[in-house]
Amino acid sequence: MNKQVALKADDAKKTADGKEFNIRDYLRLDLFPHFMCPGCGHGIALRALLWAIHEQGIDKDKLAVVCGIGCSGRVGGYIDANTFHTTHGRPLAYATGLKMARPDLHVVVITGDGDCLAIGGNHLIHAARRNLDITCLMLNNEIYGMTGGQGSPTTPRDRFTTTTPAGNREPVFDACKLAEAAGAGYVGREVTIHLPRLRDLIAGGLAHKGFSFIEVMSDCTEVNGRKNDLGSSPEMVLGQTRTMRPPDYEYDSNVVDHPFRPSGLHTGVFVQSDRPEYGAAYRDMSEKLQQGRTKP
Amino acid sequence: MAKAKKQNPVLVPESKKLDPANMTEPVNILVVGVGGQGVIMVSKVLAQICQNLGYQVKQSEVHGMAKRGGVVFSHVRFGQQVWSPTIPVGKADVLIALEWAEGLRWMNYLRPDSGVFIADTKRIVPPFACRSRALGAEIGYSKDTPDDVKAKVCEAFAIDATEMAAKAGNERAANTLLLGALSTTLTFPTSEWKEVIARMVPPKTVDVNLSVFDQGQKWIDGSRRGEPVEGGAFVPLVQPEVNPERTMLEITAEWCKGCDICVKMCPERCLVLNKDQVAELAEPEKCTGCHICEWLCPDFAISLNPVSQEAAE
Numbered sequence: 001m002n003k004q005v006a007l008k009a010d011d012a013k014k015t016a017d018g019k020e021f022n023i024r025d026y027l028r029l030d031l032f033p034h035f036m037c038p039g040c041g042h043g044i045a046l047r048a049l050l051w052a053i054h055e056q057g058i059d060k061d062k063l064a065v066v067c068g069i070g071c072s073g074r075v076g077g078y079i080d081a082n083t084f085h086t087t088h089g090r091p092l093a094y095a096t097g098l099k100m101a102r103p104d105l106h107v108v109v110i111t112g113d114g115d116c117l118a119i120g121g122n123h124l125i126h127a128a129r130r131n132l133d134i135t136c137l138m139l140n141n142e143i144y145g146m147t148g149g150q151g152s153p154t155t156p157r158d159r160f161t162t163t164t165p166a167g168n169r170e171p172v173f174d175a176c177k178l179a180e181a182a183g184a185g186y187v188g189r190e191v192t193i194h195l196p197r198l199r200d201l202i203a204g205g206l207a208h209k210g211f212s213f214i215e216v217m218s219d220c221t222e223v224n225g226r227k228n229d230l231g232s233s234p235e236m237v238l239g240q241t242r243t244m245r246p247p248d249y250e251y252d253s254n255v256v257d258h259p260f261r262p263s264g265l266h267t268g269v270f271v272q273s274d275r276p277e278y279g280a281a282y283r284d285m286s287e288k289l290q291q292g293r294t295k296p
Numbered sequence: 297m298a299k300a301k302k303q304n305p306v307l308v309p310e311s312k313k314l315d316p317a318n319m320t321e322p323v324n325i326l327v328v329g330v331g332g333q334g335v336i337m338v339s340k341v342l343a344q345i346c347q348n349l350g351y352q353v354k355q356s357e358v359h360g361m362a363k364r365g366g367v368v369f370s371h372v373r374f375g376q377q378v379w380s381p382t383i384p385v386g387k388a389d390v391l392i393a394l395e396w397a398e399g400l401r402w403m404n405y406l407r408p409d410s411g412v413f414i415a416d417t418k419r420i421v422p423p424f425a426c427r428s429r430a431l432g433a434e435i436g437y438s439k440d441t442p443d444d445v446k447a448k449v450c451e452a453f454a455i456d457a458t459e460m461a462a463k464a465g466n467e468r469a470a471n472t473l474l475l476g477a478l479s480t481t482l483t484f485p486t487s488e489w490k491e492v493i494a495r496m497v498p499p500k501t502v503d504v505n506l507s508v509f510d511q512g513q514k515w516i517d518g519s520r521r522g523e524p525v526e527g528g529a530f531v532p533l534v535q536p537e538v539n540p541e542r543t544m545l546e547i548t549a550e551w552c553k554g555c556d557i558c559v560k561m562c563p564e565r566c567l568v569l570n571k572d573q574v575a576e577l578a579e580p581e582k583c584t585g586c587h588i589c590e591w592l593c594p595d596f597a598i599s600l601n602p603v604s605q606e607a608a609e
Contacts, residue, residue, distance in 0.1 A: 023596055032551055033595060039555030043594025195591045221555070234560030237592060 026050040026060065028080045035074055039225075039233025041218030042075050042139050044192040048216075049108070049137060050079065052202035064105045066095040068120065071146045071220075072112035072139040089120030092127040095134050103279050106206065107133070113140040117153040117173050128182035128211050130278040135205045135212045138175055141220035149223035160227050175215050180271050185210025187271040191217040191240040194267070204269060210277045217265075314389055315483040316351050322375030324383040325478070328402045329394030330420045331359065331366045334471035337496065338392060339370035341475060344492045345484055346374035354381040366422075367398065390481050392474050395420050396454075397438045399445075406449055413445060413452040414477045414516075416470055417530050418459075429564070429584050435535060442530050453477060455515055456527040457508075464511065465504045472497065472505040476512020480520075486513070542603045543585035549574045551597035558589035558598060 027050075036042055053063060060081045067076035069088035076083045082105070086094045091109045099107045116124050116138045127134060143161060144150040151161040151168050154175065158167040180187045186208040190198040198216065205212030219225065219236045230236050316323050325342060329335040339355050346353040357370035371383045385405055390412045393399025399415035406413060425436040442454035455477060457470040472493060479489050490506055497505045518525040554573030566582040567575050567589060575597065577583065590598045 020602075022599070024599070027596065033553065033597075036594065038553035038595075039557060040594050043596065044592055047591065047596065193592065232560075233555040234557045237557055237561070 021051050021054045023047055023050055026053070026080055027078055031078055034078050036071065037145075037220075037222040039219065039221035039236070040071070041141065041192040041216075041220075041237070042071060044195060045137065045139050045198070045216045045218055046075050046078065048192070048195055048198040049110070049202055051199045052206055053106075053108075055199070055203050056206045058106050058206065062105055063108065064095075064098055064102070065108045065110060066091040066098065067110045068112065068115035069146075070112040070115050070144065071141070072110055072115060074146075075139070076110045089115050089118070090123060091115070092120060092123040092134070092136065095136075096127060096130070096132055099132050099134055099279060100282065103133075103283065107135070108206070109134055109136040111136065111138055112152075113138065113142060113154040113175070114144045114152040117175055117178070121153075124179065124213075125182040128179045128184040128213065131183055131185050131211045131275050132278045133209055133211070135202070135208075136214065137202065137205075138213065138215050139218045140175065140215050141218045141224060143220050143224040145220045145223045149227060159224070161224075176213070176270055179211075179213035183211075183275065184213045184271065185273050185275050185277070186212035186214075186269070188213075188267075188269040189215040189217065189265075190267050192219065193237050193240045197267075201269065204272075208272065210273075210275060313483045314481055316346075316375040317483075319375060322352075322354075322373045322378045323482075324388045325372045325374075325390045325392065326369065326383055326388040326402060326405050327372065327392045327394075328367075328369040328398045329416075329471075330398060330422075331368050333368070333394040334468065335359075335368040335370055335394055338394075338471045338475055338478075339372045341489075341492050341496050342372050342478070343374070344496070345488055346372075348488065348492065349484065351375055352378045354378045356381040367401075369398075369402065390414065390478060392478055394418070394457075394471055394474060397422075400438050400440055403445070403449065409450060411450050412481050413449045414474060415445075415452075415454055416457040416474060417442070417454050418457065418470065419533055421533070429586075430582070435533065437533055439533075453516060453519060454530055455512070456529060457512070460511055460515075460527045461504075461508050464508045466501055469497075469501060469504050469508045473508040473512040473515075476509035476514075477516045478512075479509070480513055480516040543583075543600045544603045545577050545580070545583055545585075545589070546599050546601055547575055547577060548597045548599075551595045553595050553597075555594065557592050557594070561588050561592055563588065 063081040065076040065079050065081055066084045066086060067073040068086055068091040073085060077085060084094055091111050095107045095109045098105065140154050142152060142154045142156060144152050149161050150163045153173045155161055155168045156172060157169065160167060176187050176189050186205050188201045190201045192198060202214055205214050217240060221233045221236055225231065225236050231239060314323050327335050327339045336357055336359060339357060343353045343355045351374045353374040355370060355372045359368045371381060373381065373383060383405060387407060388405040388411060389407060391399060391402055391406050393415035396415055396417055396419045399413065403413065421435055421437050427436065442452060446452045457473040458467050461467050461470040461473050475493065479486065490509065493505055493509060494502050515525050515527060552574045554569055556569060558575050559567045559569055563586065564582045564584060566577060566579040568578040570576045585600055587600055590600050
């Protein structure tokens with residue numbers, strides 16, 4: 001590899017109208033390589049998010065990324081924007097306050113399955129109920145990876161974890177149905193192997209005025225995959241479209257939805273409603289109060 | 297414009313037309329094309345006419361999995377006495393090709409001394425011809441022109457039948473136009489041809505089919521007399537446009553954790569893990585710049601950069 005050639009090409013790309021997506025423009029390069037395990041799907045999800053942000057033309061100074069605790073909580077720290085590392089399960093609560101105070105910011109929440117559904121489950125349903133203009137990215141790797149592999153609310157049946165040494169028997173949450181029932185305006189799910197589709201899904205969530213809940217089916221290769229014999233990193237990535245997801249979500253089969261197999265795990269946009277956004281209603285009320293009228 | 301070759305005077309007089317009544321061996325007509333073009337219909341019309349005229353006919357075809365897009369061929373043999381249903385190599389009197397490359401594929405079935413090659417210049421590029429994913433790879437479709445074919449067979453006609461039929465109102469009538477061309481090589485009366493065609497084609501398309509049948513006859517006659525005839529233009533196949541922008545794969549070795557995703561996902565298999573368990577571009581010339589490794593790298597270690605022309609040199 002000719003390093004000089006590469007550098008020249010890189011320079012040319014940066015000056016060329018700034019239109020081409022280069023992920024390194026959006027990363028804190030001094031923190032790299034990142035802390036995540038080899039083959040972790042969170043990196044792919046982060047690329048999709050940054051690409052969607054680039055496509056939506058969102059200024060980095062107008063972007064606020066709020067993260068919780070866990071593997072997913074560390075993802076936000078690598079984004080070269082305004083980022084918050086908050087308490088466990090509470091990124092949506094922090095994000096709600098942030099969005100209320102600074103409606104000009106694009107607030108993106110990156111959270112995990114445990115952070116969002118177990119510790120922060122209450123915050124999720126209330127954020128969805130309020131329908132505030134936040135984009136919530138739930139990286140679902142079906143396990144508490146950082147703390148050593150405990151079973152999470154989305155750990156499928158019969159999976160071995162440190163808290164379920166004989167196999168998991170707890171039923172799982174279908175997070176998309178939960179968010180939909182709680183009133184989220186935009187709900188979708190995608191796997192990381194379909195990166196362009198994931199990017200478009202997130203871009204739709206960023207553009208949507210209201211609470212956007214996006215479940216990203218990610219891989220935990222080191223903790224979940226190793227303990228359950230799910231295969232190597234590439235096998236797990238490829239398995240996303242075939243046999244990786246056990247049939248816990250009340251769908252007919254354990255494969256990802258496909259035009260030729262429409263009974264699999266459904267992906268794509270499930271809900272896109274124009275339910276009123278709370279921030280606008282709140283500001284409307286506050287304006288009326290300032291004008292001296294106490295009743296709306 | 298396709299014309300009879302000068303050094304090969306083939307203005308076939310009426311007496312040289314194929315007349316099964318005066319022949320001891322059966323007449324062999326091979327019809328080839330692509331699924332959906334109407335190959336079977338052509339052979340059925342021909343077989344029906346022969347039957348009406350009292351000859352023994354054997355017709356055999358292969359269409360099976362070729363439905364819509366694959367190879368279809370049909371052997372028609374007729375005469376006083378026909379034993380075998382298939383035509384031996386080098387014994388076909390007329391080869392009717394509804395698709396150009398299919399015609400070339402079956403050319404060795406023609407009689408070397410007297411075979412007549414009639415082909416539509418319509419080109420249907422099969423997916424098989426586009427297997428090479430390399431940047432700017434050429435389509436693997438035959439580059440033979442009508443002149444190349446004329447040098448190889450006794451008499452060859454390349455008609456743009458699909459275009460002519462489309463002008464007449466229905467491009468799917470191209471097979472009837474080729475039947476018209478075929479009729480010039482046989483002694484069967486035109487009225488018989490038209491009667492059978494009118495019965496075999498869908499009722500709404502009878503007029504179009506009969507008019508293109510006449511066109512096909514006229515085209516061959518005109519071409520044999522050396523008159524300039526329309527519809528013989530052979531437009532070279534258009535290669536898909538190639539993005540001239542070359543890309544170069546750059547791997548940041550310090551960021552790579554050796555998860556193997558890029559190596560296993562690369563459709564060209566041009567990446568490997570080296571002895572330090574770091575991804576490495578082993579065969580740069582095979583890289584097509586498809587971005588899959590870049591997109592699925594969880595560590596952002598791979599980036600595809602466009603290379604300007606001068607930098608590449």
